[in-house]
Amino acid sequence: MTDQNPEHAAIDGAVREELERLRDSIDNIDAAVVHMLAERFKCTQQVGRLKAEHRLPPADPEREARQIARLRQLAESAKLDPAFAEKLLNFIIAEVIRHHETMARA
């Protein structure tokens, strides 16, 4: 059944506009996240090279513990779920360690 009420059509239009505006912001934020991650990986690539050259272990669990504690605090003050922030950092670091291990083998 189609809605014939023109007032509803106007509301739908406003909702669609609001959705589009929010999605534009989401797309901008996602682009910023990708660019920031790319910069982070450029840094960790250099760390990986340094570690491989000097035979240092790919992972540093003490450094990770400090990063996680710091990020959880930042998340809390930003009203972001600290558990989510921790999971995200662990996910990123796991990928970095994988890269470091590949470099150490090369």
Ligand SMILES: O=C(O)C(=O)C[C@]1(C(=O)O)C=C[C@@H](O)C=C1
């Ligand atoms: O700081 C280091 O030693 C790194 O190798 C970088 C990094 C990170 O991605 O932040 C990755 C692996 C380590 O376990 C700790 C931190």
